[in-house]
Amino acid sequence: MKLDNISSLGGSVSEELVPSRYALQVGEIDVLVVSDGVLPLPTATMSTNVDPDVRAAWFRDMFLGPDAFDWALNVLVVRSGDQTILVDAGLGGQFSGFPRAGQFPRRLAAAGIDLASITDVVITHMHMDHIGGLLVDEVKNRLRPDVRIHVSATEVDFWGSPDFALTAMPTPVPDVLRSTAQQFMKEYGGKLRIFEEEYEVAPGVLAWRTGGHTPGHSVVRVTSEGERLTFAGDAIFPVGFDHPDWHNGFEHDPEESVRVRLRLLQEAAATGELLVATHLSFPSVGRVAIDGDAFRWVPAIWDY
Template sequence: MVECCHWSRRSERAGSATISQSRRPGRTATHRVGSSRLRIAPTPIRWYNLAFRIQTGLRGPWRRRPPMPVIDRRRFLTSAALGVAAAGLARPEHAAAAGSDLPAEAPGFYSFRLGEFRIAPVCDGVFHLPMNSIATNAEPAARKAYFDAHYMTADIFQLQANPLLVGSAEKLVLIDTGVGPAQDWAPTAGRLAKSLQDAGVAPADIDVIVLTHCHGDHVGGLEAAVSEGFSKAEVVLSETELDLWNSPDAASKVPDWAAPGVPALQKTFAALGDRLRPVKGGSEIVTGVMALDTPGHTPGHMSVLVASGGVTMLVTGDALANIHFAFDHPDWQMIWDHDRELGVKTRKSLLDRATHDRLLVTGYHYPFPGVGHVVKEGDGFRWLPAEWVWDRET
């Protein structure tokens, strides 16, 4: 059984990181961060912005998220350890609107227990992509009927970006790093640092970063790994994925919309040096966390399996990128898959495995928090969100 819980792990440095999520009527949650002050100011990877312009023809100035404020980690830690729900959170966005007792926004994380692991999807925000980039091999009438039935607009569709924290007594792992600072194609994204703060985690507490693949909405926050952000994290990705994006002729091997990002990504890889750890499918990343080859979206795309207490969770990455057509019509293709036919094959295989093995599933682009199961339905499948559970001590 999956339960909502409080998160607590001892950092290898002084202090600790604590995640707690609690809701009570008339209150908001309070969250803490370790034992020192930390300024988070990651440098953007700008290439995905350009790639989106290439695809859509958008123009306009670069948008950059303002620097994050200094975080008083000791003050947050003290309140979190007491488990007290305060009247407001540290940042002004959490303050109640004038004339209202309700907070303007909720913390961008949701925590639950999976055996010995503490799991927390953390929200990086949302962005939009053109509708004509998906279901490219479907009949126009079928596409329109499907989109209408699912309240999907004719021009764009919305995607969440939900990196995932996986914590144990050994390590704190972050799967994917979000968009990075907000871009003109993703003006409400770039919230990872804030969501981590709300969850009681400082970027410097992350031991391992796992990249499912190297598209900009998953690696955009990676440059923080070479700055004062994720300062100690080992970066794990597929051996095939690293070989592709780090090769001298990488720009000619990836789709045109992805090529502008290659130089910045290679610069980041070079700066990481021996903190990069390429792995093969089936390799154990940390105890209980295993890499799973799921090629198609990119040649080296990998999903992740997290297993503990008799429950296995599939972290899909972009192998199952949408809760609608990826489940109902897994044979529908999208331009964002490097190999569209292989992407279809991988989707069908993952859906079959998720239903047969009754896996818990998390999706990076699913409506937050993106946790649920796959159900076989007719010739396709259906996404079944897990119920949220609050205020459960474990």
């Protein structure tokens, strides 16, 4: 997955005019952000604890909405030493009507990455847009038999009997989340490598549990030669920089999610590290700056 190898594939495989992968290095570690596509969601799910007019004004200022917007889906591939690590797997076929999502298998292939080369998978949390991609035949039939799947113990326990009391999701979603998590455990329960609070998946690649979005939600930090990148999963959404206190309808513990979000954003601003998140617009690579009582997203300049 070296950068020169990835770039040399450009003209031979992809038919897309819009780029769907972005490669960078964190010290000696290779990182590839891959777009799984986008899916439309109601704007109301992005701020369930604010006045609708305030929410509408924010989306209008961002030239989005007013009722729905495209929700980006990003996954990460990290190569450290002889390990190739997939972080999350996007959306599979659990929900019909999302033809622009579920793209990561063919986009990995376009980047020259064979699914059989994946040694490890880190699951930030077990929502369907993070594990669903592992359940489609073209993925599960090509993963190596000894692939290691890392997920926090708290997350596994939670999905044994999930609580949606504090969420505000579109009506059909909870049942699909439950069934997808059950299917995931049936398919991969024997391959899980459970960790408690944190686990070094590979040299310089650390997964650790933050909680909040789900009780076992985890993030992944890549560190090498004094450089650092954090994949924040669903701890941070586009609205979270301007309004980190706004609740997301998919958060199982909204108040704790705010605390986690503030902590991650404050740390990212203090360190100057790179930040990537599942639902920030592709390629979702940038830094965080303090902006008064809130934050400002500073997208990285594309290196091409």
